[in-house]
Amino acid sequence: MSADPEAIRLTPAVIPVTGGYDGRAATTAVKVGVGQAAAAVARVSDRGARIVAVTIALIWHLAIALPAVLSARTQLAVPQVVLGAWLLVAAVGLLAGVRLLRDTPLPTPPLVGLLLAVDVAVFATVGRAQLFSPANWVWGTLAWFFLVVLWGRPVRWLLALLAAHAATALTAVVLHDATGAADLARAAMALYGTSSLPVAVFAGALMLGLLLRDRAASAAASNVMLAEREAAERARGERRDRLAVVSDAATEVLTELAQGRADPSDPDVQRRCVRAAARLRRLIAESDDVPHPLLHELRAAADLAERDGLSIDLVTIGTPPPLSVQVRRRLVEPLTATLADERDWARLTIVANPDEVVVSLVVPDRAGPDATGGQPEQGDGQVEYLYERDGEIRWTQTRWRR
Numbered sequence: 001m002s003a004d005p006e007a008i009r010l011t012p013a014v015i016p017v018t019g020g021y022d023g024r025a026a027t028t029a030v031k032v033g034v035g036q037a038a039a040a041v042a043r044v045s046d047r048g049a050r051i052v053a054v055t056i057a058l059i060w061h062l063a064i065a066l067p068a069v070l071s072a073r074t075q076l077a078v079p080q081v082v083l084g085a086w087l088l089v090a091a092v093g094l095l096a097g098v099r100l101l102r103d104t105p106l107p108t109p110p111l112v113g114l115l116l117a118v119d120v121a122v123f124a125t126v127g128r129a130q131l132f133s134p135a136n137w138v139w140g141t142l143a144w145f146f147l148v149v150l151w152g153r154p155v156r157w158l159l160a161l162l163a164a165h166a167a168t169a170l171t172a173v174v175l176h177d178a179t180g181a182a183d184l185a186r187a188a189m190a191l192y193g194t195s196s197l198p199v200a201v202f203a204g205a206l207m208l209g210l211l212l213r214d215r216a217a218s219a220a221a222s223n224v225m226l227a228e229r230e231a232a233e234r235a236r237g238e239r240r241d242r243l244a245v246v247s248d249a250a251t252e253v254l255t256e257l258a259q260g261r262a263d264p265s266d267p268d269v270q271r272r273c274v275r276a277a278a279r280l281r282r283l284i285a286e287s288d289d290v291p292h293p294l295l296h297e298l299r300a301a302a303d304l305a306e307r308d309g310l311s312i313d314l315v316t317i318g319t320p321p322p323l324s325v326q327v328r329r330r331l332v333e334p335l336t337a338t339l340a341d342e343r344d345w346a347r348l349t350i351v352a353n354p355d356e357v358v359v360s361l362v363v364p365d366r367a368g369p370d371a372t373g374g375q376p377e378q379g380d381g382q383v384e385y386l387y388e389r390d391g392e393i394r395w396t397q398t399r400w401r402r
Helices: 021-069 078-100 109-123 139-149 155-176 181-258 268-286 292-306 323-337
Strands: 311-317 345-353 356-364 381-388 393-401
Touching: 021 181, 021 268, 078 109, 078 139, 109 139, 109 155, 139 155, 139 181, 139 323, 139 356, 155 181, 181 268, 292 323, 292 345, 323 345, 323 356, 323 381, 323 393
Parallel strands: 311 345
Antiparallel strands: 345 356, 356 393, 381 393
């Protein structure tokens, strides 16, 4: 009926670290992982409690109630009604049990009405002689079927149904003229003894499920936060390595300038400086915690190009979905490499929807080789790269598809 959350393998959402660490994605992963783990433990606990409740109801009905009814059938006032009601409740129990174990919603109101009708019918037809005997099986059995058909409902529903059952029983006691002190004591003990255990099981299963959910959520949160810290440490190392590569490129050109081996007026030297600055600027921008990191990185590249005198138009259509650092890097790098070579004008367009992001850059064509470093690094094939030139313009496009 219960499940130990520490005995269940908790597998919250894995935090991706390839290509960099994304704080927003990690926060989402924590929430998703904790919710999934807690829900999994709650489902296991609830399913175990359902099996217990259905098993007790059916075994009690079959092993205790049926032999009592059959052995006393000649002493019952209307045995056909008592036995027919037993069969009807057995069918209700089977139907409710199958639907519960399949997680199929139960038609609760009709089943509750049917059980209350059976309660009244059996008390009316069992007879005075068998009123307190095991042959009057509704005393001990019906409360378990109340529990089954009301599974998942608030506890007050079960208490209300048991109150109706008690009212029916006491009415039958009065109508059968069993109002002596001994009879009333027997009725009170029967009601208490047969109702307290189903209520305890019902409330206990609910509370146990809540406690296990809380424990599972705490364990999953601890687990995923450890994974997040580990991912952040690995990402920090990757970022340090990447910064070293960018710094080496900048250091090389600055050293050549300082030693007089490079001419600041040389267009090739100027392009090398712009590319190094663009890479460093993008490396800084990609770690900023902003609502739309891809737009932030592209705006940073456009801003740097504008500072170098390039007239650039930036057009954004739609909102990009959350993307990993690696995907964003492969979308942005080819365009920043092309921007670093331009001096006249450029048009940068971002078209985005939840399943696709297209980034296009149009610049005037000119004599000379293509921009170096435009082809994105190899990855999982989700980012496509296109490059064309026709003598008038150069067109670079990167496209991501889910």
